[in-house]
Amino acid sequence: MDSSASASPSAAAAADADRYTYSPRLRWQPEVEEYFAAAYGRERFARISEALAHPSCYSCIRVNTLKSSADAVMHKLMNLVDQNGICGGINDLEIGQLNGVEQEHEGSSLVHKCPYSGLENVLFVQGSGPHALHYDSQPDQSIKEVIVSRKCAESVLRGAQVYVPGVLACSSHVEKGDKVAVSVAIEQPAENGGWTVGITRGTVLQGLQSDAHYEERKGLYIGQGITAMSRSGIFRVPHGVAVAMTERVYKLPSFNDVLEGEIFLQNLPSVVAARVLDPQPGERILDMCAAPGGKTTAIAILMKDQGEIVALDRSHNKVMDILKLAAELDLNCIKAYKLDALKSVRKTNEAKNIGMAGNCATVTLAEDPEPCAKVDAEITDTSEDSSTSVVQTDNKRPDDKRYVSKADLRKNLRQMRNGPGRNNCSGGRVENSKGFLPNSFDRVLLDAPCSALGLRPRLFAGEETLESLGNHAKYQGRMFDQAVKLVRPGGVIVYSTTQKLEDLVLLVHVSY
Numbered sequence: 001m002d003s004s005a006s007a008s009p010s011a012a013a014a015a016d017a018d019r020y021t022y023s024p025r026l027r028w029q030p031e032v033e034e035y036f037a038a039a040y041g042r043e044r045f046a047r048i049s050e051a052l053a054h055p056s057c058y059s060c061i062r063v064n065t066l067k068s069s070a071d072a073v074m075h076k077l078m079n080l081v082d083q084n085g086i087c088g089g090i091n092d093l094e095i096g097q098l099n100g101v102e103q104e105h106e107g108s109s110l111v112h113k114c115p116y117s118g119l120e121n122v123l124f125v126q127g128s129g130p131h132a133l134h135y136d137s138q139p140d141q142s143i144k145e146v147i148v149s150r151k152c153a154e155s156v157l158r159g160a161q162v163y164v165p166g167v168l169a170c171s172s173h174v175e176k177g178d179k180v181a182v183s184v185a186i187e188q189p190a191e192n193g194g195w196t197v198g199i200t201r202g203t204v205l206q207g208l209q210s211d212a213h214y215e216e217r218k219g220l221y222i223g224q225g226i227t228a229m230s231r232s233g234i235f236r237v238p239h240g241v242a243v244a245m246t247e248r249v250y251k252l253p254s255f256n257d258v259l260e261g262e263i264f265l266q267n268l269p270s271v272v273a274a275r276v277l278d279p280q281p282g283e284r285i286l287d288m289c290a291a292p293g294g295k296t297t298a299i300a301i302l303m304k305d306q307g308e309i310v311a312l313d314r315s316h317n318k319v320m321d322i323l324k325l326a327a328e329l330d331l332n333c334i335k336a337y338k339l340d341a342l343k344s345v346r347k348t349n350e351a352k353n354i355g356m357a358g359n360c361a362t363v364t365l366a367e368d369p370e371p372c373a374k375v376d377a378e379i380t381d382t383s384e385d386s387s388t389s390v391v392q393t394d395n396k397r398p399d400d401k402r403y404v405s406k407a408d409l410r411k412n413l414r415q416m417r418n419g420p421g422r423n424n425c426s427g428g429r430v431e432n433s434k435g436f437l438p439n440s441f442d443r444v445l446l447d448a449p450c451s452a453l454g455l456r457p458r459l460f461a462g463e464e465t466l467e468s469l470g471n472h473a474k475y476q477g478r479m480f481d482q483a484v485k486l487v488r489p490g491g492v493i494v495y496s497t498t499q500k501l502e503d504l505v506l507l508v509h510v511s512y
Helices: 002-019 030-040 042-052 070-084 150-157 268-277 294-302 316-328 406-418 466-486
Strands: 058-063 111-113 122-126 145-148 167-171 179-184 203-205 221-227 241-248 263-265 284-287 308-313 334-338 352-357 360-365 391-394 401-403 441-447 487-497 506-511
Touching: 030 042, 030 466, 058 070, 058 268, 070 111, 070 122, 145 150, 145 203, 150 179, 150 221, 150 241, 179 241, 263 294, 268 294, 268 441, 268 487, 284 294, 294 308, 294 316, 294 334, 294 441, 308 316, 316 334, 441 466, 466 487
Parallel strands: 145 179, 167 203, 284 308, 284 441, 308 334, 441 487
Antiparallel strands: 058 122, 058 263, 111 122, 145 167, 179 221, 221 241, 352 360, 391 401, 487 506
């Protein structure tokens, strides 16, 4: 009996040790899994799937060479590491050269310059992992836990903190300052044949086997941290840090608010794509699928902020993100527009950008082969309750009179009163575009939307079907047709994608 009693805690400890680990299994649609297994070989595809579920062993930093240099940033990082430990638990972080020469401290270097020619503005920061963590619990109490969404977990594995929108469920009686284990809820097969997370945000965890995703979360613990607010606060406020991670399965640096404007975290293939484009100062460049703006700003820096970069995205919020990033890096040559890349080539000459200057309405005929015409209109009453008609007269064609809606005038007046929005665009709005004339750009970058199956870490791949994978190629082909029409004769198109599973980038350099 004593033997049985002593075996029980031992068995429970073994079960806990098996549960609180990180050993994910990437889920695919069965037809897609069979397709790739036949293409790569089942054994090799299994290795690829396992690797995709784990983050890269390093972080890639692009230096804003208009504000600093790679050497200066390395020294600043060294000082920040010594003072604040910005790398979130990476021990013995050193700054030095890749070949071990001129190191500032003894020991192995974990921050070094990119060894490849043409990428002197890139730094690598070495991470570590996976680490076996010990998840502590209080006597007679279960471990307090937080469940996060898949996308939140993928960011945490790359070095981020747990932010409020990513929290799905939390143990009861969690207060600010409590230590919590962080696990991830991954989509599971649904009855209708699709996939679902199956957790209502705000769910209470009791530490019992009846908890949401109790069995499914086995082997999906990504670390532990200290709560920055109570349980009620996490599900009441819209944003902010919910859990500050103190121990991670993968220790990668967090550069949140570090050297803002001087550095930008970016995957190496994206840096390479901008470099292959080889933009020159004074040129006119088109970035067709620009959000969130990493490649756009890389191009601007290579151009020394001289010339014009037109950045497109069909999402209002993503265009705002591009403008915000450009402002953070103090770049002025970037013009971002809301436009579907499939409609990049303008079909008519009726695209208009309406603005206000004093008491005159200005209409610019954008991308017109003729010189732009300025249209003046006297506004007799611009109050929002006015019923006065507004007549516009073209200076070049005085007999040509057009009417502008009072709604447009009121809209522009409101923008003037509100002033710049948080992203330095009037009233927080973005400009729409009706496309651009053929042969109007020196160079075009097309980083076309794809399956992104090569991005790491990836904890779920079941959303892709054989049909959707085929549609990506058709969609990209249509975008490429637009790019060919927009680039001038003798210009350059760079087409990049990360659709390959081995995290490769295909770069097509076209000159004609």
